[in-house]
Amino acid sequence: MSVTAGQVEAGQAIYTKSLLSTYDWFVLRFSNRVVWKCPSHNILALYNQHVSNNHLDVGVGTGFFLDRCYFPSTHPRLALFDLNPNSLEFTARRMARFQPETYRMNVLEPIVVEVPRFDSVGMNYLLHCLPGTIQSKAIVFEHLKSLMNHGGVLFGATLLHEGVKRSWLAKRFMKVYNTKGIFTNTEDNLDGLKQILKQHFSESSVEVIGSAALFWGKNK
Numbered sequence: 001m002s003v004t005a006g007q008v009e010a011g012q013a014i015y016t017k018s019l020l021s022t023y024d025w026f027v028l029r030f031s032n033r034v035v036w037k038c039p040s041h042n043i044l045a046l047y048n049q050h051v052s053n054n055h056l057d058v059g060v061g062t063g064f065f066l067d068r069c070y071f072p073s074t075h076p077r078l079a080l081f082d083l084n085p086n087s088l089e090f091t092a093r094r095m096a097r098f099q100p101e102t103y104r105m106n107v108l109e110p111i112v113v114e115v116p117r118f119d120s121v122g123m124n125y126l127l128h129c130l131p132g133t134i135q136s137k138a139i140v141f142e143h144l145k146s147l148m149n150h151g152g153v154l155f156g157a158t159l160l161h162e163g164v165k166r167s168w169l170a171k172r173f174m175k176v177y178n179t180k181g182i183f184t185n186t187e188d189n190l191d192g193l194k195q196i197l198k199q200h201f202s203e204s205s206v207e208v209i210g211s212a213a214l215f216w217g218k219n220k
Helices: 005-013 017-035 040-050 064-068 085-094 139-145 168-180 190-200
Strands: 054-058 077-082 101-104 118-124 148-159 203-209 212-218
Touching (some): 017 040, 017 168, 040 064, 040 118, 040 148, 040 212, 054 139, 064 085, 064 118, 077 085, 085 101, 118 139, 139 148, 190 212
Parallel strands (some): 054 077, 054 118, 077 101, 118 148
Antiparallel strands (some): 148 212, 203 212
16 A cells, blocks of 8 residues: 555644644543543553653654653653654643754654664554554654664554454544544554564564553564
């Protein structure tokens, strides 16, 4: 399945400044709990388990979890990668206390910027917004691994179409989002996610909560 520039644009274009002002309430408080049946405290726990003092966040949204998680020190190195300039600006402002590095880029493309490597990479609610199949989306792991130190961990959450429990409401929301191009996850399934993690990491784990899969992978 070939991916067009228009498909990539559609997955991130919704994140306007006005939408970002309501994102935390609608997506992370209402939708996570009521629609996807994965309350945000589960994702926050994933951040608290894996975030390091040398962290990269990809597909940053509003920085909700970065703002609430516990970094191991009070002065971590924090970098933000996103294709959407509104999300980058919103999250950089929210996390200004850490003076984050910001990079506008498409994670489906090879990463050409030269930066010191990271010990942790967060990738929350990004995969289901990327065009392609779960297999073709695996290229993002290859790209991000090039930015990770030995023993580093990549972690995140994604909403799956198959292999998870989807309520009637979740099915309706996913259908609308896929029709509009906000999601491209009709071919995203639990077995496929587990398979690509095993392909790219020597150690990995996937936990299903509602319609969401919380995952991590690292190379020893």
